[in-house]
Amino acid sequence: MRLRVVEANGPSDVREVASERAPIRLGRDVFLTGRLAPTALLEAVDALKRFREVMRAANVDAYRAVATSAVREAQNAEVLVERAAREAGVKLDVIEGVEEARLVLVAVLHAVELGARRALLIDIGGGSVEFTVLAGSAARASVSLPLGTVRLQEAFLSGDEAVSPERRELLAEYVDRLLDEAQVLTGARPDVVIATGGNVDAIAAIAAAATDDGVGIDVALMRVLRDEMAAVPAAVRRERWCLRGDRADVIVPAMFVLSAVAERVGCATIAAPGVGLKDGILAELVDRAFRVWDERGEQAEVEAEAVELGKKYRFDEAHARHVTELAASLFDQLAELHHMGPEERRLLRLAALLHDIGDFVGFESHHKHTYYLIQHADLMGLSPSHKEVVANVARYHRKALPDLSHPGYRKLDRRERAVVRKLAALLRVADAFDREHQGKVLEVAVRLTPGRIALRAVANPRAVGEAALSLERWTALRKADLMEDVFECDVKVDGAEGVAPPRAAL
Numbered sequence: 293m294r295l296r297v298v299e300a301n302g303p304s305d306v307r308e309v310a311s312e313r314a315p316i317r318l319g320r321d322v323f324l325t326g327r328l329a330p331t332a333l334l335e336a337v338d339a340l341k342r343f344r345e346v347m348r349a350a351n352v353d354a355y356r357a358v359a360t361s362a363v364r365e366a367q368n369a370e371v372l373v374e375r376a377a378r379e380a381g382v383k384l385d386v387i388e389g390v391e392e393a394r395l396v397l398v399a400v401l402h403a404v405e406l407g408a409r410r411a412l413l414i415d416i417g418g419g420s421v422e423f424t425v426l427a428g429s430a431a432r433a434s435v436s437l438p439l440g441t442v443r444l445q446e447a448f449l450s451g452d453e454a455v456s457p458e459r460r461e462l463l464a465e466y467v468d469r470l471l472d473e474a475q476v477l478t479g480a481r482p483d484v485v486i487a488t489g490g491n492v493d494a495i496a497a498i499a500a501a502a503t504d505d506g507v508g509i510d511v512a513l514m515r516v517l518r519d520e521m522a523a524v525p526a527a528v529r530r531e532r533w534c535l536r537g538d539r540a541d542v543i544v545p546a547m548f549v550l551s552a553v554a555e556r557v558g559c560a561t562i563a564a565p566g567v568g569l570k571d572g573i574l575a576e577l578v579d580r581a582f583r584v585w586d587e588r589g590e591q592a593e594v595e596a597e598a599v600e601l602g603k604k605y606r607f608d609e610a611h612a613r614h615v616t617e618l619a620a621s622l623f624d625q626l627a628e629l630h631h632m633g634p635e636e637r638r639l640l641r642l643a644a645l646l647h648d649i650g651d652f653v654g655f656e657s658h659h660k661h662t663y664y665l666i667q668h669a670d671l672m673g674l675s676p677s678h679k680e681v682v683a684n685v686a687r688y689h690r691k692a693l694p695d696l697s698h699p700g701y702r703k704l705d706r707r708e709r710a711v712v713r714k715l716a717a718l719l720r721v722a723d724a725f726d727r728e729h730q731g732k733v734l735e736v737a738v739r740l741t742p743g744r745i746a747l748r749a750v751a752n753p754r755a756v757g758e759a760a761l762s763l764e765r766w767t768a769l770r771k772a773d774l775m776e777d778v779f780e781c782d783v784k785v786d787g788a789e790g791v792a793p794p795r796a797a798l
Contacts, residue, residue: 293318293339293340295310295311295346295347296308297311298574300578306574310346312343314342316336318332319362320442320446322365322419323446326365328362328363340380340382343382354577356577357383359386360389361440363384364387373386388670389422390436390671392569393415395576396572397572399567399571405505411483412477412486414553415487415488415568416439416487416491416546417569418442420438420439421440435473435474436670438470444542445541451526467549484563485557486562487509487550487563488565489568492562496566501513503561503562503563521543526540594671595641602645605665607649611726612644612646612647615647616641618726619718619722623718625737630779632711632715642682643686649666650662663686666679680708681715687700688712689719689723690771693774694709717775717777717778724767725749725764725768727767732764733749733751734750734751735750745781746784749787765786765787
């Protein structure tokens with residue numbers, strides 16, 4: 293567990309105030325039993341209390357505390373989250389592997405000038421390893437695998453003893469099999485390979501190589517050291533290579549992982565910029581504080597990932613993009629009613645882009661299929677709670693309205709349920725105005741009067757005339773049921789006068 297405190301007087305004027313480290317391995321029991329051990333919980337909370345005191349002494353204005361693979365896999369993770377808040381006064385975010393990879397990427401991009409080079413980023417943690425492929429400093433693919441050093445140490449090696457040839461062979465085979473699942477490595481020939489993590493920094497110190505990006509690792513030397521270290525107990529490693537006690541055992545599995553990856557991608561050196569997760573968190577906090585964070589660029593990247601996910605499930609991209617713009621327009625025009633901000637608008641756009649991907653599984657219940665496809669997707673830059681909101685909004689674009697009898701909706705908190713209802717109300721209507729996926733409706737104009745929302749569809753002159761919008765208007769009126777309920781007003785669709793359809797599910 294690590295704490296780093298900095299003082300920032302500008303995005304490029306940052307100095308370190310404090311740095312703390314607590315050698316607590318939360319994953320030691322999790323990776324074997326599936327639960328955080330009581331002693332580990334106690335030690336973790338005590339460490340967070342100490343961290344909190346350092347933060348108070350430094351007058352910290354903003355912070356972010358994250359927990360990674362060990363906690364996200366623990367069956368009793370909520371115990372640590374609750375005790376961290378109650379006893380230490382620390383709000384702890386349990387992040388997914390893709391968010392871990394994004395934060396490390398932020399740190400790397402602040403430390404390394406990649407330019408137009410294609411790069412492979414490897415972040416080695418205790419429970420997982422994140423691989424990210426970059427092109428032009430933008431993430432193109434990312435995957436998280438359970439190849440963390442503590443996990444491998446507990447599963448395959450024998451405490452602090454030397455590694456037997458049999459266990460070495462077993463470990464190497466396991467690493468190779470899991471790397472087969474990393475499609476981002478298939479055929480990869482990156483211009484540069486960059487690795488991060490405490491073990492990487494330790495390896496770079498004893499197997500140093502000069503790279504264009506500063507300190508690096510000589511892969512051939514690392515392989516020699518790997519074999520030498522594996523052949524002796526951890527106590528000998530500590531003395532011979534001047535390693536910390538909690539590094540001497542797990543550095544060997546880290547070398548196995550790096551060696552296997554280097555062989556697959558054909559690199560002789562690996563850059564080690566000496567940054568990691570905490571540096572990425574701080575860089576983002578500083579950039580956001582001084583308003584230099586590229587909010588639009590971040591949104592564009594997430595939406596690009598959503599489009600790639602949609603293509604994977606063969607969605608109708610033209611329809612998805614058109615509904616997204618209609619939904620965003622409705623959001624903007626109804627701002628005085630829904631009182632939501634840029635964050636919710638971003639979530640609406642993602643839900644609109646992905647609302648029909650469930651068609652890949654089957655049309656009849658495609659809204660439900662969409663829900664679980666989004667729920668299990670890796671979308672860099674989208675937190676687990678935000679992903680749940682997006683999945684629910686997309687799920688309610690048709691048929692049944694949000695209801696507490698639905699498990700996915702029930703597990704949201706009160707605020708998130710309110711957001712889902714409002715955003716789903718907008719998405720249902722936006723989707724209705726492109727009922728036939730032909731882009732007949734160019735835009736939807738909103739007119740607000742007390743107790744009423746009037747919607748007017750404007751025909752796309754390149755597609756149809758005004759008279760050809762009767763089906764879209766009729767469908768919009770039918771699917772305005774949630775909008776009427778959420779905003780407590782009547783909804784009128786111009787051109788659908790006299791049509792009073794039953795509120796049947798669509």
